[in-house]
Structures are given as C-alpha cells and as structure tokens.
Amino acid sequence: KSSLVEMIAPGALVLLTPIIVGLLFGNEVLAGTLAGSLVSGVQVAISASNTGGAWDNAKKYLEAGATEHARLIGGKGTDAHKAAVIGDTVGDPLKDTSGPAINILLKLCAIESVVLAPFFHQQGALLFKLFGAA
DSSP: OHHHHHTHHHHHHHHHHHHHHHHHHOHHHHHHHHHHHHHHHHHHHHHHHHHHHHHHHHHHHHHHOOSHHHHHHOOTTSHHHHHHHHHHHHHHHIIIIIHHHHHHHHHHHHHHHHHHHHHHHHHOOHHHHHTTOO
C-alpha cells in the first residue's frame, strides 16, 4: 500500500506538467517541454536498461568462472559474488521495469498534450495574456 502512495507524486508530475505548462505558457512552450522530456527520458531509459543489464551480467560472469579473471575474483560464497548478487537484485528491476516504464510515461505525456492542444490554443498562455506579451 505504501508503495502506491509513494507513486502519487511522480504520477501527478507526469499528468499535471502538460496541463500546467499548456495553460500558463501555451502550445509553443509545451512543445519545448515535450522535446526536453523526450531527450532526457530516452537517455535515462537507455542508461537504466544498460546499467541493469551490466549488473545482471556481472553476476553471471562470476558464477560461470569461464575466464581466469572470473576465477581469480571468486565464485559463489565470496564477497565479490555477494556484491554481484546485490547488484543483480537491483539490476533486474532496473532493466526490466524502470527503463521500459519511462517510455510509457513519455507516451502518456505526449498523448495528453496532443489531446489538450486545441484547448490550450484557445484558452492557454494565461501568463502571456495576463502580462500582455501574447
């Protein structure tokens, strides 16, 4: 239950950012926000997936002991293997869920913006209208 409560703020951030930006600044700024979200989100997703895969492969490398280096570091029961198991525990969810989930968040943000764009075109950019810049 507490994990669902902890996800309220990130979920609200994804859902409310396009609405707030569109209402306060208009479609042009919203397009820039989406571009920035896309560029940074893709980088974070790729990084999360690659990092999780590397941690997962480190444990497999030590357990296989196929190279002299892997045998030198140590197999099961050594401190290196224990550390690799912890890395695998963190790495599996990182590569399997966190990286791919960012794709869904980016799509949600973009679809919400596209659906609400006509409304923002008519009613948005409130700050610019308020201060006479639009």
